[in-house]
Structure formats: structure tokens, C-alpha cells
Amino acid sequence: MNTYRDFDNYLKEYPSEDGFFGEYGGNYLDNPELVKAFHEYAEGYNTIAQSSQFIAELRRIRKEFQGRPTPLYHCQKLSNLLGKTQIYLKREDLNHTGAHKLNHCMGEGLLAKYMGKKKLIAETGAGQHGVALATAAAYFGLECDIYMGEVDIAKQAPNVARMKLLGARVIPVSSGLKTLKEAVDAAFEAYSREYRNAIYCIGTAAGPHPFPLMVRDFQQVIGDEARSQFIEMTGHLPDKVIACVGGGSNSIGTFVPFLADPVELYGVEPLGRGPRLGDNAASINFGKVGVMHGFNSYMLASEDGSPAPVYSNASGLDYPAAGPEHALLHDLHRVNYVTIDDNEAIEALFLLSRVEGIIPAIESSHALAYALKVAREGRPNSAIVTLSGRGDKDLDYVMENYGDGTEFLAKRGIKL
């Protein structure tokens, strides 16, 4: 078992120069053009993004455009209702555009500008990443091409409208199942053609080097702020820090500043409908080590090694792999990876809405649901939960499938 002191030098050791977190991460792309492109990207990140000018400009953008720091909010009523855990929410739902994704999109946009690129390229599934990136492109005056499966375009009309309003081109992908996987392939393909003029922006702390490193660094603002806000409010560190894990960007950004502290860390994966392959997207809990999308990590794969179908009622969490740094932190026993199913997440969404007046995203509700579980069982303690985004995007889906919460909560024996 590691002690917290072992993590004093963690950030100096990981990742290695070629992007490995232990055995995880790296760059396993076989297209030589892409390898060249990512190499240039890593160079740019390692030099430009560490300059005092870049750091100062990003800090100003975070304050004036994004509205940071986001608050840390003590949910006294919810805490008292459930038990003894004092729950503090890190309010990324109040970050501009309503979620944490803008934290790394603004960093990537600024890097594109400093590297002299004219265009941002990405894929999107539910459209959340596309909207955040289109926002960054509009801010920096860059072109923006978003690749999106035709099936997703039909399902996600409001986000498609947002991207177009922000001036992005939404490019339909009509191959295969016409969803996220095909959109990823199309975006990589476009990047290999256009990298002299464009940079590719991934939606999470995964993918080939330098993405896991770069996205982690840009998201670290969440944990840095939360840590000092909590200490200022209470005079001490929290007992637990909890965040949901899709690809792993909001969680890694939350965890890193606490790695060398005596604080328990929990990454919450979506259990969906249950433990069977295809019913969840809990890559660390149920996956195996392998290479997917150009990097090595825990992933949910079919027998032939290709990405397995995954499911969660939170569309932002249904990714078949976890970022490579999570794989390492799991093996080092520094972060506990736990699961929450669809219904537990929805219960948390209804409770937070009614008791505190905050409607969370279903993704974020997974993190909160784990805190509620701990609160019902535990001895007195305190927890920071990263509320990665707001629930407006989920309202139609929730009303249609679970109602307004009255019956759902009554059925689960919860009286308010």
C-alpha cells in the first residue's frame, strides 16, 4: 500500500516524456502523418503552454470569460437529511456553458492560437464537447469543424443548433452505425490531412499523448480551487473527494491536487443496468488492459479486441475506456473506483433538485449518488463532490423515463 507521501513527486514522474503513466497511455497510432502531427502538438504544449504569457492569458480568460472560480457550496440541508457526511459541491455547472468541458477547450483554443493554427477539429457524441469547443473557437476567432454521426445529429437537435449558432460546421458522418465511434475515425482522418493548419481537440483525458497530460493540466483548475476553498471554509482538508469518470477529465482534474494529501479519492463509474458486458460503461471495474483509440488503458472490449458496446443513462459517461492516468492510479491503489447504477444516479438528481434547488447533469449525479451512499452508512466526515455539469440537457429524457421525481422517490421510500 502506498502512503500519501509517495505522491510528493508524482507529477514529476508521470507521465514519462513519451506520455506513459506506468504502462498506460503512450501513442499507438500507426498513421505516420498522425504520429508527426501529435509530436508537433506535444512539442507545442511542452514549450508554449508553460510560458508565463500563456499562463497569465489563460488565467484572465478563466476569470473574465468562464466566470471562475466556480463556488464550492456546502449542501447543509441534503447533508442533514441523509446522515453525517457534510457534502460540499464543486459547482462546475456554473462554469460558462454549464459544464467542466470548457476548462480544457479554452486551453486548447489558446494553444491553437499561439501555435498559429486557424482551425479546431473534433468529434462529438451527445454534442457537449462540440458545444464547448465551438464556444472556444468563437472566442478565439478560429474555424471549427465538428464531426458527428447522423444518428446523433438527429437525436441531439438543441446541441446541433448551439454549435451552428456559435459558427461551427457540423459535418455529418454516415458510415457504420453513424454514431460516436465513426465520428472519431472521421475526425482523426480529417486531422491527418489538415494538421498543418488545424489542431484536433479531444473531449476527455484520453487518446494518444499529449491529450491525457494536457487535458489533466487544463482541468486541474477544478481541484486547485476546490482544495483552497474547502480549507478556507473549514480550516482543514476533506475526508473524501468524489467525481464521476467517463473518459476521466473532470475527475483527474479534481484528484491531482489531493494526491499527496491524506484524503480518500473516489472515481465513480456508471454501472448502467448491471455488470454484464454491454449494460454498463465501468471500464476500470469490468474492463481489461488493451490498446484502443491510440492509447493503452483499461477498456471494455469485445472478444476480437474492438471497443465493446457500452451503456449508461448518462451519455457523457458511456465511453468504453478510462483515461490512462486512472488506470495507473487504480493500480497504485490511490483512487478507489466504485460504481453507481442508472437508478441511484436518478435518485440523486431528484434529491439535489428538490432539497437544494440545483438540477445536476445525470453524469454528475453519479458522483453525488456515491456521496449519498457514504452519508447513509458512515461515521461523521466530509466530502467534496465535483458537480461536473448542469442538468438542463437531460430534462426531456428524465421526464419521459422517470417522471418529475414524486413517484420515483416515494417508491424508493424517501420522504422529504
Ligand SMILES: *Cc1c(COP(=O)(O)O)cnc(C)c1O
Ligand atoms: C462529458 C461529461 C462528463 C464525462 O467526461 P469526463 O471526461 O469523464 O469528465 C461528465 N459530466 C458532464 C456534465 C459531461 O458533460
